[in-house]
Amino acid sequence: MKRMYLLLLPLLALLFLAACESGGxxxxxxxxxxxxxxxxxxxxxxxxxxxxxxTFEVATANQHIFNPDVSVEVPVRLVGETFQIYDEGNEVFTDTTRVVIHAGKTTSVFVDPNRASFKVVNNSSQYIIQAKLFKHNFVGVVASNDTGPIAPGRFVYLPVEYATSSNNFYYYATVQMEDGATYNYGDETNILAVDQQFLITITDPE
Structure with missing residues (x-):
């Protein structure tokens, strides 16, 4: 009997080690x-x-036969230039959520476009004071937004609403520079569909 116990101990140890997993x-x-x-x-x-x-690796506690269901909840900020998380409960777009990661498993998220985008790239040698975006429904301006300051060599993007057959509108923008210059972009042809971007790139005058 003692010999049987001695034979079983290594097998139990191997079983325990094989069942141990950590991280998802x-x-x-x-x-x-x-x-x-x-x-x-x-x-x-x-x-x-x-x-x-x-794929991001997420640390968790060890999972084994005596603790078989190990998980960790992780705060996540996830935003695309043409994607935002939609909080159906509050009916608002948000950039943050929490995700439960299980040890030994992969949690997958498929990011499909659900927004249009306004992006300003500052390739000039001076600050952009602000880039202001206007939404126009062919009658008047119905909404506006701005990027705030943009340093040289940086960019700012804003996920924005896209036009549909039942809600048609266009975008135009003004860009105010550090030296006081103002530039205008966009017109009534600048109608954005889902997964399309209104891109402005600022460079120094030649």
């Missing part, structure tokens, strides 16, 4: 035409290019 994965698949930006917990923001995916 958070997989983000970007199916939009523009980058998606993800911040997991307190980590640095990670940009996922259009049409690609990325």
């Amino acid at each position: 994965n958070f997989r983000v698949i970007n199916r939009t035409s523009y980058p998606v930006y993800v911040t997991l917990d307190d980590e640095a923001e990670f940009a996922i290019p259009a049409g690609t995916e990325h």
